[in-house]
Amino acid sequence: MKAVEKRAVYLKVRDQLADKIHSGIWLANDKLPAERQLSEQFDITRVTVRQALVQLEAEGLIFRANRRGWFVAPKRIDYDPSRDIGFVRYVEDQGFHARTETLSKQLVEAPQWLSQLTGLAEGTPVYEILRRRYINDRPCLVEKIFVNPKHCAGLLSHSLNQSLWELLRQHYQLEPAERYIEMYPQTLDAAIAQQLNVNTGCASLYMRRICHDQQGEFLELDEEFWLHNALKVVVSVKPPKP
Amino acid sequence: MKAVEKRAVYLKVRDQLADKIHSGIWLANDKLPAERQLSEQFDITRVTVRQALVQLEAEGLIFRANRRGWFVAPKRIDYDPSRDIGFVRYVEDQGFHARTETLSKQLVEAPQWLSQLTGLAEGTPVYEILRRRYINDRPCLVEKIFVNPKHCAGLLSHSLNQSLWELLRQHYQLEPAERYIEMYPQTLDAAIAQQLNVNTGCASLYMRRICHDQQGEFLELDEEFWLHNALKVVVSVKPPKP
């Protein structure tokens, strides 16, 4: 006799909470009841409530704001890492509000790992830019950018709260030739988690892009740390040999 | 006075376990000590041990096998979804053993969502193939494939434990023109989790590819459900207008 599929208590609670979201009773960014309230409502311990919430978080249905509560996650945005039309425009085309904040910008010596990846001599000066980007006022990613200053002297004197590639194109006539993209699910370390106002170890999507020009010279490397539930990656590719 | 960065007990345990992995004391696929043993060693409760283990799992450093224990995760494989040279060859080029198993194959009527995505008339017959793929004998993904039978009649009579695109190319002279790829972190539902011998709600990477031919006719749709720690996605793209 096969059981009717026993479903754990925390999964049944998960289902009921998920229903409230899918049916539209709870809308994007709505605050969920407090954990202690939920445990009373469902007549289970707070530990079990937490299991359900963590599960929903892993699914990307809800998110938490440090000690403020749990909230319904907004829809994922579509994100095409092969394009460079500008984050803000791209996001706003999808009906969201977007904002970029520059956390730091400086000239540094290329670290070893960067040299290995790009072929730059170790210690070569490169621009390092740290930015945080918001979707509907929620910080969704932190990015660290390294730019080869060879063909864009004085880059840091511009405002970097705008599209970097628009700047590189308009002021420096730079054009990307090929992009090498790498990405995988990961978790956030303490430093980056703090900048996104989430907990250490929070699920994320790591993305790295390396961009060279037509002559094969290194132009830019971009490391992005996304909240895992903020995006859906979409890419359209044609076979290399048509 | 700023604290020296208080780190929770479960994170300190995480660090020590991570060290054993990074330093090579524990190798890929090694079994970790039982949770009860660890709780004794570190003199903490099993609950806290579990927090550390779940954290390491989220990072992709370890994985669990249903009620058998926790194991050190092998290295992620590089995976380029824009290529179609064949899973087995691709994985073995990276020094792993690969295997494909066909779970089911049948002719079905195109479901509504498929029609919407591909432009096929609803109810059109399509081949549906379900496969499970292993890396070093560990089931790492389940995929569901829909193929337009228009130009590949009798496809299901072939063995499908090999490269599908090699088959389509060699026997039917089909060639993909453009691929539309979509992917995002997700969790596994009960059915797929079972097929991968992991727990419901396990972290995963969802990937969908839609492929048309030169004339814009739908050829194939592929849905892949990956264990999140099994792969690193790598794509090389050139700008659409050279």
Add this chain to the structure above:
DNA sequence: TTTATTATCTGGTATACACCATATAATAAA
């Protein structure tokens, strides 16, 4: 030796409770 049964080990789920740290709201002081 092979097969079936049983015991044990291991993770999975759940209760009940306690205290900490920060974000926010309420209150008191300037």
Add this chain to the structure above:
DNA sequence: TTTATTATATGGTGTATACCAGATAATAAA
């Protein structure tokens, strides 16, 4: 009214314990 203080609500972390269910190993039966 504005600012500083205090209280409270809420999530974050941790202890101690219990029982369940499947996987595996040890044992007994064929």
